Amino acid sequence: MKTALQKVRAGLNTKLGFFALSVLLFAIKSLWAYETKFNLGATTSVQQFLLAFNTLPSAIILLGIALYFRGRLSYWLMSIINALLSTWLFANILYYREFSDFITFNVIKGSGSSSDNLGKSLAQIIHPSDFMVYADVILIIIVLLAHWIRVDMRYFKRRYAATITAIGLLLFGANLGMAYSDRSQLLTRTFDNNYIVKYLGLEFYTVYDGVKTTHNSAIKAEANKKDLAPVQRFLKQHYAGPNATYYGTLKGKNIIVLHLESFQQWLIDYKVDGKEVTPTINSLYHSSNTLAFDNFFNQVGQGKTSDAELMLEASLFGLPEGSAMSTNGTTNTFQAAPAILDQKLGYSSASFHGDVPSFWNRDNAYKSFGYQYFFSKEYYPQVKDDVLGYGMKDKLFLKDTSYYLEQLPQPFYAKLITVTNHYPYIIDKKNTDFPALKTGDNTVDPYVQTAHYLDQSVKELLDYLDKTGLRKNTVLVLYGDHYGISNNHKPAIAKVLGKKNITSYDLAMWQKVPFMINAEGLQGGINHTYGGEIDVLPTLEDLLGISSNKYLQFGQDLLSADRNQIVPFRNGDWVTPKYTKYDGKYFYTKNGKPIAKPTKAQQAKFDAIQKYVTTDLGLSDKVINGDLLRFYHLPGFKDVNKKDYTYNLKKSLKKLKQAQKDKKTSLKTENDDKSTFDDYTTDAPELKDDTTLKFPK
Structure with missing residues (x-):
């Protein structure tokens, strides 16, 4: 037993051993945070495995940066990187608790309502256990200062450091492949930040969000008010007036x-x-x-x-x-x-x-x-x-x-x-x-x-x-x-x-x-x-x-x-009462008969419809990608200020309660403030033995 402990300590007294310890502790800490501080919904065995596995590639790559430096500097740099990553994890834990989402660069850049609300309620948001994300950082600093682990002053070859970086990248590639096999179009559809963190980790999510934000910002920066002109002309040309009957x-x-x-x-x-x-x-x-x-x-x-x-x-x-x-x-x-x-x-x-x-x-x-x-x-x-x-x-x-x-x-x-x-x-x-x-x-x-x-x-x-x-x-x-x-x-x-x-x-x-x-x-x-x-x-x-x-x-x-x-x-195909185009093929809409060889008149009609469809979709894309509505100031319409809204549970319930007092038009208010909730009848079997529902207050 003593020999085994001696071997472990000897290994930790090498730079590679210290690096391995730092990676392991960082991975364990990250997994603990994923499981206890976020609601990532890792329900299957594959998702549970990926939740644990995705902590390793980023740790190896980021902490491995320190291996390119010599002596004590590499040790302290490893600890500093760990501390910075821990602080980012800590910040996301607090943000997630308030908003059920992860911090984006747009939130940081905008310093909008979310960060304002978070800053005002930090004391209520922080839980003592949140500081556990710094436990490994503190532990490593202590063992270094107490010389329980000696600093390995030997030169760590650059090619070894590069090999470790390559291993991290290979592991990330494997992680990405497994993630896509379990959840196709994970990055192209980007339906939920929780999914990206669950499958690929917080660090990758941050990089991904940064790239996406930079790309979107570049497109928006090039847009200007003049880009609205073709949009307005097209919509005016194709505006359909209301039906007077309705x-x-x-x-x-x-x-x-x-x-x-x-x-x-x-x-x-x-x-x-x-x-x-x-x-x-x-x-x-x-x-x-x-x-x-x-x-x-x-x-x-x-x-x-x-x-x-x-x-x-x-x-x-x-x-x-x-x-x-x-x-x-x-x-x-x-x-x-x-x-x-x-x-x-x-x-x-x-x-x-x-x-x-x-x-x-x-x-x-x-x-x-x-x-x-x-x-x-x-x-x-x-x-x-x-x-x-x-x-x-x-x-x-x-x-x-x-x-x-x-x-x-x-x-x-x-x-x-x-x-x-x-x-x-x-x-x-x-x-x-x-x-x-x-x-x-x-x-x-x-x-x-x-x-x-x-x-x-x-x-x-x-x-x-x-x-x-x-x-x-x-x-x-x-x-x-x-x-x-x-x-x-x-x-x-x-x-x-x-x-x-x-x-x-x-x-x-x-x-x-x-x-x-x-x-x-x-x-x-x-x-x-x-x-x-x-x-x-x-x-x-x-x-x-x-x-x-x-x-x-x-x-x-x-x-x-x-x-x-x-x-x-969305893919450019279309349907009209007379003709349909789908998968590049044309049909009569009423009976579905194919049009294998369109006449010149029909082809001209198809081309006109296609031009409309392509223009319609393309201009809509320009409005979104360029954020063109920020330049369109409609008389009588005030631009939405996102700072005016919060979906925080306690704040929203308080707001709803006040709104009923201010307007007095809700169904409950009109019913002498008596709830109609019991008038709702359901045969849901889940309520058969649990009929008392407790709503948040």
Whole structure:
């Protein structure tokens, strides 16, 4: 035993041994912080392994810098680098505790509301255990000063130092490969900073954010007010005026947007074994008080849900790569629905989501949009088995949402983001007895089960709105954010559609998602106009009596007789009432017949449509990449100041409580300050034995 200890000490008395000790202690400390101080959601064995493994490459590379220096300097430099990295980890722990996200260079550069709020509440934020991130630094300094480890004064060859750096880089390459095998498009889609840290580590996230910030800043620095001219000309040329029959008919009503995750149009009226998959949504779709659109397409790119939200809120397309909300949501200026409705009609606004606030950078992008409240996972009580996949199960989420919905001053604009109908469409048996499809595809077959569960959740919400009387003065907006079954499942898609083979035309029509607007007294019906998610905001604005012709929005009112009915897809393909282009092939839209050899007249028409689509997408990209809305000062609209918003739990609840006193228009206030929460009935089995829900105070 003594001999073994002597060998260990002898090894530590070498520079390489001291380096190995420093790397090991740094890795252990980082893993401890990841597991206890952050909510990274490493649930699988692969993710747990990567969470531990990703601490090594950065430690080897960064601490290895000291190996290029001689004598005592290399030892102290190693300790200094460790101390600096520990301080960065410490800072992120504090920031994460307040904002559920990691520090970005934009936060540092802007010294915005987040850093201000953090500075004011440091004493409340710091936990004594946070200082454990310095434990290894202190330990190493002590053993050096006490000479328990001798400084190895021998020359450490540069080629050895370079070899260690190369080993660090190779390990990082292996880390990146394993991360991509478990989570494809990890960096190109950038949907959540938590994911990057979970798979690749805090140090890599910092470098990645720095590169991304520098690139975005360079593009924005080159942009100027003159870049707005072609955008304004194009939008003015293609503006579609409102429909006089509908203009302003919904003014002053509450708006509840039901974000139907991965919900496709073909689910409407679809039956499995004679049973309707979505009877409640079907009923809404066919209601005489519902404007339903049966040729409405998703237009998302890699940003998926975040692209759908951006189009909904600001009528701007997502970017060709990545997520605009993630890369530009923090810094860009927007003229989005929450701010427009607040400034024009005095609406309060809130978004509800039963997952972490950092997903898709919502915690920052929503401030840019002007959302007054963002009720994320931490606002909701926890019960056993309440989370499935990407957040709270819909029945629990919607029930608990009513607790806050009744407190919002009216009129309000509220977006409710459901998640249970999300890939891979897994749901526990106690929550469904609906039959699965029998295509033989394990992804497609359970899709109808989670969709049915979502439909049941919607019914419970509608029952609550009816029971409390809130629905009488509320507009329900339901939309599917993107496809649920991707084009990679062609054999199963063919079985769903009852076809032998699937064409590119079928895949184009497969991109349809529901969009419907329901309100008491609304002159409804199924509208066959062709449109997409980019058109939602102008449509709602005109219904509320807000003219959209002054805003820089790339959609057109779906009810307008002047709309051109060209639906661009993010990749440049398109659909019109007469022609469809998908995967580079042309079809007649009505019957799906291919157009193998277009006539000259047809080709000229295709070229004109393509020019419109390319220009439409390209100018929208310029608005986002150049942050052009910062140069567009619209009379009567005040730019959103992100410092005015915080989604900190205690501060938001305090603000909500004060708002009810100031305006006295919330459902709860109108009900003599008595809660209607118990009027919400759900059959969620998770509440069978736990009916007392404790909300944060």
